[in-house]
Amino acid sequence: MQVHTTKQVFLARKIVVAAGAWLNEVLGSIGVHIPVTVTQEQVTYYATPHVKDFTKERFPVWLYQTPTCDIYGLPSHVNSYSKIGIDAGGPAVTASTRSYTPDPKREAACEDILKQLIPKALGPIAYTKTCLYTMPPDRNFVIDDLSSKGWPEVIVCCGAGHAFK
Secondary structure, three states, rough: OEEOOOOOHHHOOEEEEEEEEHHHHHHHOOOOOOOOOOEEEEEEEEOOOOHHHHOOOOOOEOOOOOOOOEEEEEEEEEEEEEEEEEEEOOOOOOOOOOOOOOHHHHHHHHHHHHHHHHHHHOOOOEOOOOOOOHHHHOOEEEEEEEEOOOOEEEEEOOOOOOOOO
């Protein structure tokens, strides 16, 4: 199989496509479409003054389910900040129509949960950044070849919002 890029043509027996939000743009070149939705999500990092309490050795990854959304957090790892975000539920976008601007309402919802449940994790907001989730309807990971579409040498991988990073 040949893969044409702007730099050169590559020959391969198998091709793995793990293109995240660009998945259907890439697969469209061979006439294939996978039912996925791309959403813009965001995470906020807090410069907690209690950073030692939130290291990966002392604090777990957590998930809090509310009636309207799931909120998750991670211990500080590389950057010494506690991390929180709302899992999924952001606006539907494409890789080219997304905004890099965080939603202040989603940021406030996360801060409210931290105030209620883990106030020591709060501190000044270090930064909030956006990211993209690419999810099939059932949110399961996709790892499959395209034999049914006539492309057995093409393998598709989609991390359902968790594996592209």
